[in-house]
Each structure stands twice: as structure tokens, then as C-alpha cells.
Amino acid sequence: xxxxxxxxxxxxxxxxxxxxxxxxxxxxFSDYAMSWVRRSPGKGLEWVSSISGTGDATYYxxxxxxxxxxxxxxxxxxxxxxxxxxxxxxxxxxxxxxxxGSSPGYWGQGTLVNxxx
Amino acid sequence: xxxxxxxxSFSVSPGGTVTLTCTLSSGxxxxxxRPSWSQQTPGQPPRTLIYNTNTRSSGVPDRFSGSILGxxxxxTIAGAQADDESDYYCMFYMGNGFSLxxxxxxxTVL
Numbered sequence: 001x002x003x004x005x006x007x008x009x010x011x012x013x014x015x016x017x018x019x020x021x022x023x024x025x026x027x028x029f030s031d032y033a034m035s036w037v038r039r040s041p042g043k044g045l046e047w048v049s050s051i052s053g054t055g056d057a058t059y060y061x062x063x064x065x066x067x068x069x070x071x072x073x074x075x076x077x078x079x080x081x082x083x084x085x086x087x088x089x090x091x092x093x094x095x096x097x098x099x100x101g102s103s104p105g106y107w108g109q110g111t112l113v114n115x116x117x
Numbered sequence: 118x119x120x121x122x123x124x125x126s127f128s129v130s131p132g133g134t135v136t137l138t139c140t141l142s143s144g145x146x147x148x149x150x151r152p153s154w155s156q157q158t159p160g161q162p163p164r165t166l167i168y169n170t171n172t173r174s175s176g177v178p179d180r181f182s183g184s185i186l187g188x189x190x191x192x193t194i195a196g197a198q199a200d201d202e203s204d205y206y207c208m209f210y211m212g213n214g215f216s217l218x219x220x221x222x223x224x225t226v227l
């Protein structure tokens with residue numbers, strides 16, 4: 001069974017930083033790109049960032065480019081999202097996901113990030 | 118900026134059939150975009166129902182089906198049940214590592 005477990009969500013002030021982590025089990029981690037997706041209050045799902053299986057390639061939505069950094073440690077089966085210069089509009093539940101494509105998708109339970117002074 | 122559009126809301130009677138659709142502002146949908154459909158109920162994470170246009174995820178009942186209808190991606194739910202009442206999101210793989218979600222459809226079963 002594939003499991004993804006996020007951690008690191010918290011209440012943080014605007015301008016500050018947070019680091020999310022996601023541990024993955026049940027699949028050959030390094031074979032797959034991994035992603036972060038968020039859902040803000042009253043809004044739909046929004047793709048945030050993806051990283052290739054090797055970690056050599058990273059991709060970001062315009063809303064977070066230059067502020068967020070995705071990374072992975074294949075020896076620990078873990079993917080990270082470093083979130084800097086946080087803004088109120090970053091408030092959301094952040095989901096770690098192996099997004100569907102030509103193979104099935106898997107989702108974590110999510111971790112809440114609340115950016116407020 | 119490419120936008121994915123879904124019906125904001127839809128209603129279906131119990132036992133009825135409903136087709137939700139997704140359009141791409143840049144043009145017709147094709148299998149190249151690997152359209153997928155995920156279901157999300159309040160307080161729960163998303164669950165992928167359909168991937169790669171029309172492949173059901175493990176454990177998903179066969180009353181859920183995906184297709185391309187004309188220029189749109191489509192999710193058809195046959196024999197709708199009360200617990201199908203959820204938000205449904207389509208997603209396209211846009212290439213070069215980028216993915217794009219639709220705004221979601223809120224399905225009511227009544």
C-alpha cells in the first residue's frame with residue numbers, strides 16, 4: 001500500500017519561512033516525480049511544484065516561483081517544500097502527491113499552513 | 118495563461134447519470150495531456166478516480182468512467198449514489214513538468 005505522510009504545517013507570520021516534509025512508502029520512490037498541491041479556503045486544488053525522480057529538474061507555479069523550493073532525498077524517501085517570504089494567500093492545506101499521469105496518483109492527508117499576523 | 122474550465126456545480130438524481138466536463142482554453146483536449154479526475158469530500162484528501170484519460174484507479178467502481186468527448190475531457194458517473202456527492206477536479210499534464218487543475222465541480226445528489 002502506498003502511503004504519503006506530510007508534516008511541518010503551522011501558523012506562521014507573513015514574511016517568515018516554513019519547511020514541509022513528506023515521507024513516502026510503498027513505491028519505488030526514485031522512479032517517480034513528486035509534487036505539492038494546495039487547497040486554499042474557498043478555492044479549488046492548485047498545483048504548486050513538482051520535482052523529477054532524480055531531483056535534477058524542478059518546476060513551480062508562477063504564484064510561488066522565487067519563494068518556494070522543492071527538493072527530495074531519495075535515501076530517505078522524502079520530499080520537501082521550503083516556503084520563504086510567506087504571504088496570506090499561501091494559507092492552505094498542502095498535499096504531497098504522486099500526481100496521476102500515465103500511472104495512478106497517490107495523495108497524502110495534507111498539512112495546514114496558516115499565514116497570519 | 119492557459120485555464121482549465123469545469124462546470125462550477127451540477128446536480129443529479131440518485132440512480133441517474135451525469136457527465137462532468139473539462140475544457141482547455143488553449144484548444145482541444147487530447148490524450149497527450151493525460152487527463153485525470155480526482156474526487157474530494159470535505160475534510161478528506163483528494164482521491165484519484167481516473168488517470169490517463171480513461172483508466173480507473175484500483176478500487177474505483179466501474180460506474181465511474183473517463184473519456185474525451187469532442188474537444189473536452191469528461192467524467193461520467195452512472196447510477197449516482199448519495200456518497201458520490203463531492204467536489205470533482207480534472208487535471209492535465211501540460212508538459213515540461215507543469216500540471217494544471219480545473220476549478221472543480223461541486224456535485225449534488227438529490
